[in-house]
Amino acid sequence: xxxxxxxxxxxxxxxENVESEPLDQDVPIECFEAGAQFIINSQKKRNNCNIxxxxxxxxxxxxxxxxYTKIVENVExxxxxxxxxxxxxxxxxxxxxxxxxxxxxxxxxxxxxxLEEFRKEIKNLFEFHCGExxxxxxxxxxxVILDTENEEMYKMYPVRYLIKDGNNFKQANSIASYxxxxxxxxxxxxxxxxxxxxxxxxxxxxxxxxxxYWRILKEAAGLLENEIRNNEYSLKNTKxxxxxxxxxxxxAK
Numbered sequence: 001x002x003x004x005x006x007x008x009x010x011x012x013x014x015x016e017n018v019e020s021e022p023l024d025q026d027v028p029i030e031c032f033e034a035g036a037q038f039i040i041n042s043q044k045k046r047n048n049c050n051i052x053x054x055x056x057x058x059x060x061x062x063x064x065x066x067x068y069t070k071i072v073e074n075v076e077x078x079x080x081x082x083x084x085x086x087x088x089x090x091x092x093x094x095x096x097x098x099x100x101x102x103x104x105x106x107x108x109x110x111x112x113x114x115l116e117e118f119r120k121e122i123k124n125l126f127e128f129h130c131g132e133x134x135x136x137x138x139x140x141x142x143x144v145i146l147d148t149e150n151e152e153m154y155k156m157y158p159v160r161y162l163i164k165d166g167n168n169f170k171q172a173n174s175i176a177s178y179x180x181x182x183x184x185x186x187x188x189x190x191x192x193x194x195x196x197x198x199x200x201x202x203x204x205x206x207x208x209x210x211x212x213y214w215r216i217l218k219e220a221a222g223l224l225e226n227e228i229r230n231n232e233y234s235l236k237n238t239k240x241x242x243x244x245x246x247x248x249x250x251x252a253k
Contacts, residue, residue: 079115081107083139084122088132101126157188161196162206162213170203182220 084103090096103122109115119136126134162185163170168178169185179185190196196205206213
């Protein structure tokens, strides 16, 4: 793959995801070139097995059936990774903040050894370009860590709370902030000045052992899902319109 293709991919990602984020302006473009190289190289690691429905009926002999079975078994063993987090742990005491990069793509590996070799390539290349020691984990590994932490948290706090005032809820980790954002309002512990009955306050405490708690969460989840769908549709139209305008600048002048 030509270097100009890699650099072009990196610059496009940089313009879309970094230039709009002023705090990330100091991220070296070399890091994104490295990411683009990995994404391009990953295409070579894909394993495709497409057998059409029509052809599937032509597998008649035992030999061909055995071959088909072996192909399916091999495909089932393939490890799919949806991306990697590359994290450089900084040192705030000397003005170096931590930084995390995401490599988003579908990666396929025949075995764990191949995955580890690829992880090592990512680590070496990012450390070479960034001059910092980095840690590389897959999106799936990161999710396992989060799930484990959440499981421990929910074991420690089997009862959660919503604190409602009219149509709004008290935000967790905030002294006096109220809004209709239900997710941000889930308290693992009640504030020290509010008890479960809250007999002397205007706020109403709703516990996760109450049916109302789950009804509120279900309604909020439905509204958020609709909002996400609407936003995705709007974003798709926005990108389409931008592309049409860009085509005018690119081809019509």
